[in-house]
Amino acid sequence: MIRRSSRGGTAALWSGLSLCAVTLTGLVASTSPEPATQEVAAPENVSAATMTNEPYCPPGTEPVSEAERRVADPDAGPSDSAEVTPEQAAEYQDRLRRAMDRVRDHEAAAPYTVPVVMHVISASDGSGEISDARIDDQVDVLNRAYRGEYAQGSEGTDTEFRFELADVTRTENDTWFRDFGEQRDEIRAELRQGGPETLNIYTADLGSGLLGFSTFPQDYADDPDQDGVAIAHDTLPGGDREKFNEGHTGTHEVGHWLGLFHTFQNGCESPGDYVDDTPYEREAASGCPEGRDTCPEREGEDPVTNFMNYSDDACMTHFTKGQADRMAEHWAAFREGAPQA
Template identity: 65%
Template sequence: MCGLALTGTVAGLPPEPAGAETARTLAPGEEGSLLEECPPGRAGQAARVSDPDAAVPEGGELTPQQAEDYDRRFREALVPLRGQEMQAPRNVPVVVHVISAEDGRGDVPQARVDDQIEVLNTAFSGGYGTDGADTGFRFELSETTRTVNDTWFTRFDEYRDTIRAELHRGGAGTLNVYTAQLGTGLLGYSSFPQDYEAAPDQDGVVLAHDTLPGGGRDGFDLGHTGTHEVGHWLGLFHTFQNGCASPGDYVDDTPYEREAASGCPVGRDSCPRKKGDDPVTNFMNYSDDGCMTHFTEGQARRIVEHWAAFRS
């Protein structure tokens, strides 16, 4: 098994660049136990899973090198914006593309689509916990499209480029959400804002249809897969990006975390030499929906800056 694995596995990290903070110190007896580094995957997607054996599209987990490249492109895009006031948009238009089978599987009722938009607005306004930041982002459903296609529904990942190219609406500031049946354990995935210019018709968020509110996905049917993936769409990495090694997820106020959380292990401290317990209740983790409560102020600033750099 390679190092940058999925939920419940330890992340082995490559050496840090010169001048960076020293990568995590090995605990006694841990020497030689680190997993080998994963071969580079294709960037452009970040996934959320409920099963460590899930088939994750396009790499899913970013390598440290890929995350560093995304951050470099982000910082370069901010240079011409220095001195300008950056704000979240008043409303982000959302187009939800419901893809279903001929027998009715996946035909998400409009009420559940509306509930998903409400979940996004509550989450991004800090409404799920006293420690939640109001990011300033609000979302407004502008259209729901419905496509009945057995092949697209059951084999979305295989045909995703064609599906997204045919169904995509709007520009960089329009959130396109696609719902279908995904692989076992795979909850959803998203593009990053840095990739919009190169592939605008592939931009958006993909969700397993049963992760929308009331969908019946055990542990994951409150709509926070949508919250998580929209966080990626706005530029955030997983809280466990880079494990215990600097710079973590590139956000100062999210504690370091060696590996993704599963369930709701509140109080876990997988990077004891770093400040703070693991951010298991953060929306950018892999915790169960009922465990997730907030984005941080640092994450809120980062998504506003990404919006200004790539989507405004």
């Protein structure tokens, strides 16, 4: 049985942006580096929290236990646990570079106001229901995170992205709720609203160990109906997911939706996550291992408190200026002014 309802938000859906004064003029993507030689077996276009091989531990460090997974998942099944390969990451980077060549002289201004549509999928017994208050709290977490309000001292930056709730849909469907991974193509094709600038977030039971997954901006043009973010319903603020119930699964997955890789992309091998000011990291962090350094020959300790890692929610505090620039590039290249579905 399917029951649906929709809550009108405080903002209407739109294809434009709320624009202020700071422009992206002169922001140019770097040329695509050579793919790293590190071999990582992976299903196509999937990025997960931990590597499946034994973790590398520099002298004096302990192995890190496997984290619950937040993945970037354009095509493969969300139950898969593997990394985006260096070759796949390089292809995404090359597509960004080519797209930025086309929009280099286009002035896109910040802040970027993103309309958000929340799709709450629940079961007939009430599992998965999320109150309007918790939805508002999730949007608030996104705004605080992307403004840099969780950052400590000077570690973070205001990315200039803002989020405004546009609509909430509610669907009661036992199959969709409990088997979202198998049904997701149908679900997203039926429920998705807006164009490339609209952030569609789906909540459901994603299964044990999986916190969320997202598409990349580069994939919108080929499959607009599937664009969006899925997060486990119990990861929203006030949920029951121990260590992961402060809303930062949403923060993390929206980072993928805006073009960011994990901080541990490519491990210790160049070009890492394609962001100059995030230190190299061999593998995902679990818990909050402050002072960890899995790439001792590279400058800086592991970015365990970065939102694009897999640390506990309470440990995650910031994006960097380089990540903010990269998200702005992806917005200009693939979301602002992209064709409507």
